[in-house]
Amino acid sequence: xxxxxxxxxxxxxxxxxxxxxxxxxxxxxxxxxxxxxxxxxxxxxxxxxxxxxxxxxxxxxxxxxxxxxxxxxxxxxxxxxxxxxxxxxxxxxxxxxxxxxxxxxxxxxxxxxxxxxxxxxxxxxxxxxxxxxxxxxxxxxxxxxxxxxxxxxxxxxxxxxxxxxxxxxxxxxxxxxxxxxxxxxxxxxxxxxxxxxxxxxxxxxxxxxxxxxxxxxxxxxxxxxxxxxxxxxxxxxxxxxxxxxxxxxxxxxxxxxxxxxxxxxxxxxxxxxxxxxxxxxxxxxxxxxxxxxxxxxxxxxxxxxxxxx
Amino acid sequence: xxxxxxxxxxxxxxxxxxxxxxxxxxxxxxxxxxxxxxxxxxxxxxxxxxxxxxxxxxxxxxxxxxxxxxxxxxxxxxxxxxxxxxxxxxxxxxxxxxxxxxxxxxxxxxxxxxxxxxxxxxxxxxxxxxxxxxxxxxxxxxxxxxxxxxxxxxxxxxxxxxxxxxxxxxxxxxxxxxxxxxxxxxxxxxxxxxxxxxxxxxxxxxxxxxxxxxxxxxxxxxxxxxxxxxxxxxxxxxxxxxxxxxx
Ligand SMILES: Nc1ncnc2c1ncn2[C@@H]1O[C@H](COP(=O)(O)OP(=O)(O)OP(=O)(O)O)[C@@H](O)[C@H]1O
Ligand SMILES: [Mg+2]
Numbered sequence: 001x002x003x004x005x006x007x008x009x010x011x012x013x014x015x016x017x018x019x020x021x022x023x024x025x026x027x028x029x030x031x032x033x034x035x036x037x038x039x040x041x042x043x044x045x046x047x048x049x050x051x052x053x054x055x056x057x058x059x060x061x062x063x064x065x066x067x068x069x070x071x072x073x074x075x076x077x078x079x080x081x082x083x084x085x086x087x088x089x090x091x092x093x094x095x096x097x098x099x100x101x102x103x104x105x106x107x108x109x110x111x112x113x114x115x116x117x118x119x120x121x122x123x124x125x126x127x128x129x130x131x132x133x134x135x136x137x138x139x140x141x142x143x144x145x146x147x148x149x150x151x152x153x154x155x156x157x158x159x160x161x162x163x164x165x166x167x168x169x170x171x172x173x174x175x176x177x178x179x180x181x182x183x184x185x186x187x188x189x190x191x192x193x194x195x196x197x198x199x200x201x202x203x204x205x206x207x208x209x210x211x212x213x214x215x216x217x218x219x220x221x222x223x224x225x226x227x228x229x230x231x232x233x234x235x236x237x238x239x240x241x242x243x244x245x246x247x248x249x250x251x252x253x254x255x256x257x258x259x260x261x262x263x264x265x266x267x268x269x270x271x272x273x274x275x276x277x278x279x280x281x282x283x284x285x286x287x288x289x290x291x292x293x294x295x296x297x298x299x300x301x302x303x304x305x306x307x308x309x
Numbered sequence: 310x311x312x313x314x315x316x317x318x319x320x321x322x323x324x325x326x327x328x329x330x331x332x333x334x335x336x337x338x339x340x341x342x343x344x345x346x347x348x349x350x351x352x353x354x355x356x357x358x359x360x361x362x363x364x365x366x367x368x369x370x371x372x373x374x375x376x377x378x379x380x381x382x383x384x385x386x387x388x389x390x391x392x393x394x395x396x397x398x399x400x401x402x403x404x405x406x407x408x409x410x411x412x413x414x415x416x417x418x419x420x421x422x423x424x425x426x427x428x429x430x431x432x433x434x435x436x437x438x439x440x441x442x443x444x445x446x447x448x449x450x451x452x453x454x455x456x457x458x459x460x461x462x463x464x465x466x467x468x469x470x471x472x473x474x475x476x477x478x479x480x481x482x483x484x485x486x487x488x489x490x491x492x493x494x495x496x497x498x499x500x501x502x503x504x505x506x507x508x509x510x511x512x513x514x515x516x517x518x519x520x521x522x523x524x525x526x527x528x529x530x531x532x533x534x535x536x537x538x539x540x541x542x543x544x545x546x547x548x549x550x551x552x553x554x555x556x
Contacts, residue, residue, distance in 0.1 A: 180418075187404045187415050194402040197364050199390035199419035199467075 001151045009152040010270045016158045016227065018266020019165035023220040024243035025250070025258040026172065027093075027213025033189040033253035034209050040116040041096050043240030044123035045214045049089045049221025050231040051127060054138055056081040062139040069141040077141060082164075085222050086215040093214025094207050102203070120236070128233040135232040138225035161223055168219060169259055172212065176255065181208055189253065242269070242282075245289050251302025260300060264288075316378070317342040317471055317502045318363070318394075323372035323382075325355070325362050332358045333369070334526040340471070345493070345503040347513040347534070349547050350523035356506040357399055359523070360475045363504070364396055365389055376471070391419045393470035397477060399506075401460040405449025409440060409459050412448050416466030425468070433462035436492060454485045461492065465501075472496070474505045478512060490516050510547035514538050522547075 001009070024046055031039045057063065060077045069077060100119050104112045142160065146153035176182040181204070187195040188205045196202055224239060225231045246265040250257025265285055272281040292300065318340040325333040332355045340346050350356050361367045362374060365386040374382040381389050395416070403412050413433060417426055434441040437458040443451060448459060457477065464472050477493065478486040486509065494516050497503050507513035514520060520537045522530040530542060537543050 180422075183407070183411060183414065184418065186407060190404045190406055191402055193366060194398060194404065195415070196366065196386050197390070197396045197398065198415045198463075199387035200415075201385075201387055 005150040005152040006274065008149060010274045011267065012152065012154050012158060014267035014270030015263065016161045016266070017269055018263035019161050020220045020223045020227065020262075021239070021243045021246050021265045022259045022262025023165060023168060023216045023223070024239065025246040025262045026169070026255065027217045028244050028247040029250070029252055029255060029258040030185075030209045030213045032247070033255075034185060034192075034206060035112075037101070038113050038116070038244075038252075039213075040113070040240075041100075041119035041123065042093075042116075042213065042217055042244075043236035044120045044127075045089050045092055045096070045236075046217040046221045046224070046240055046243075047231070047233065047236035048092060048123060048127060049085050049218035050138065050225040050235065051131060051221075052088045052218065053081050053085040053222040053225055054136065054231060056084050057139055057141070062141050064137045064139065066139060067141055068143045070143060074141060074143075078160075082219060082222060085218040087218075089218030089221070090211040090215035093210040093217075096214075097206060097210040102206075124233050124236060131233065133233065135230050138229050138231050140226045140229055142226070157226065161227075164219065164223075168216060172216070173255065175212075181205070185209060242285060245285055249289055249292055249299055251299030254299070254301045254303075257299055257301035315342050316340070317344075317376070318504065319373075319375040320359075320362075321373040321375065323362060323369045323374060325358055325367055325369045327358075327367070332526050333362065336372070336523075336526070336528055338521060338528070340502060340504055342470075342502055343497070343500060344518045345497050345505065345516055347505045347507050347510075347517040347520045348523060349507060349510050349513065349520055349537075349543070351546070354523045355526045356523060357475055360396065360399075360473050360504075360506060363389075363394060363473050387419055390467055393468070395464040395467035395469035395472050397460045397464045397472060397474040399475035400479065401453075401456045403448040403451075403456055403459055403463070406447055408445050409448055409451070410444040412459055412463050413440075413444075413466050416463035417468075420468065426466075429466050429468060433465055436465075436495065437462055453480050454482070457481060457485075457489060458492075461489075461496075465496065469501060471502045471504060474503065476506055476508060478507060478509045486512060508547075510543065511538075514543075 027042045028039065031037055057077065061067065062077070096119055100115050101112055104115060140157070142157045144155055146155040176185060184195065184200045185205050185208060187198065188200060188202055192202060224235060242265050243262065246261035247258045249264060250259070250261030268285055268288065269281045272278065272284050276284070316339060318338065320336050320338040323333050323336045324331065336359070348356055348359060358367065362369055365384060369382055373380050376389070376392060376394065381392065404415060407415070413430065417429065420426070439455060440458050440462050443455060448456065451459065477489055481489060490512055493503055493505070505513060505517070514534045514537055517534040519532065520534050521528050522543060530537070530540065
């Protein structure tokens with residue numbers, strides 16, 4: 001591979017990983033924007049997403065060994081697995097909010113955040129105990145047809161990741177900008193008390209935030225499994241921490257910021273893996289985080305002065 | 310109740326607390342439909358708490374809040390908005406990163422979006438041509454006076470029977486205060502009852518029909534605005550240059 005092709009290849013890989021991190025980062029940012037809560041249980045909603053997707057694929061006879069599908073069956077299986085995973089994760093997110101976080105609403109201090117860490121461990125241990133601690137093969141039924149540019153290649157799978165992420169993020173953006181509930185979400189994020197006095201049902205807004213964020217985490221978990229061809233109960237912590245970093249990097253609470261932060265983290269991971277060594281990826285990611293926070297404490301797109309009173 | 314008007318809003322022996330802090334103490338108000346009532350009082354006496362109690366942001370520990378003959382003190386805020394109570398909040402509190410138009414939309418949040426939405430929008434734009442010009446601008450970038458217009462417009466979009474205003478003159482230039490009070494009178498003449506907290510007592514009493522004076526959470530005086538203007542206590546405490554603590 002020529003140096004240029006190599007760079008191009010890593011760019012393509014980075015965009016795919018970045019799309020996954022961006023989907024995951026959005027969940028942190030949406031919930032933070034509305035509740036000023038860092039929701040660490042999000043890590044393992046993502047992990048459970050990969051297991052749900054794996055379960056749905058196995059119902060279609062896809063498990064472990066590689067079975068390739070084509071045409072309609074391929075699209076059908078992917079769409080069903082995606083929808084089921086997203087809905088299941090969305091409901092899991094809503095359940096976590098309802099059971100573990102709503103009772104703490106209005107309690108000052110870090111209690112709610114610490115609760116999310118607890119929930120995160122409950123989820124990962126529950127999966128470990130029921131599914132086993134060993135790493136599972138995650139089947140990828142997508143044929144490795146690819147578009148070649150020099151010696152670099154963009155696979156069909158990568159196109160699918162990009163298209164899917166674009167649709168989900170575009171859909172989220174439209175929802176938040178245009179729909180009545182989306183506007184209520186923005187209003188609540190900007191001034192919860194004023195939104196309440198306009199007649200917004202804040203519980204409903206918070207449930208929506210958890211549902212959307214968790215559903216996107218489910219999609220990211222599905223992509224993770226297809227991309228790396230494995231999953232286990234521990235994947236949430238590494239990927240989740242990177243995505244959280246992406247959200248902070250972009251400016252937590254800021255939706256476009258989470259998208260850009262996610263892409264950046266994906267590109268760094270791919271480039272570091274190629275040119276410096278995969279082990280260095282996290283060193284670079286977290287060094288960059290420190291650097292950005294020192295120079296721009298509110299993140300790349302964040303606003304420093306809070307408008308909340 | 311003034312002039313035999315049907316009651317719109319009543320407080321019956323309302324007590325409101327924040328934790329251990331007893332803010333409203335056995336408070337009684339009685340607002341007739343179609344009135345402008347102003348609530349005077351020094352800092353921290355419970356004026357904003359009165360507004361929050363009406364809107365349901367805080368709940369009274371005892372006593373009743375009655376709107377059009379029905380108790381509302383246990384109802385969620387959204388239900389109170391639906392029944393026709395809209396706030397103009399202290400310091401305006403627009404949604405800063407939403408456009409002026411979106412802020413107006415939020416005012417109509419509890420209503421179905423139909424033809425009357427456009428009518429109400431027209432009413433706001435007629436009252437405030439400036440708001441129409443600025444409708445695509447982010448609310449946070451408006452001047453204080455423009456924000457006040459949007460805040461009042463946003464309340465009107467709920468098609469309210471009662472508007473509760475918390476210090477509408479705060480931070481506005483004298484000329485603008487006068488314009489705002491003109492607008493408040495206009496809105497009142499269109500049939501909307503106004504309950505207004507004010508520190509600018511002279512101005513407020515010039516347009517109000519009746520007034521209440523709150524002192525450390527108790528109603529110490531009430532009566533027709535004209536009488537209040539003549540009242541020595543009110544003159545000393547709220548119409549003078551300084552706020553003297555009255556005996
Ligand atoms: N959320 C709250 N929690 C605890 N105490 C509060 C809260 N809101 C208000 N208070 C206290 O209640 C008292 C009355 O406050 P309130 O805001 O009603 O005063 P106000 O009459 O509106 O004063 P100002 O003229 O300064 O606006 C104050 O002592 C205030 O510190
Ligand atoms: Mg006040």
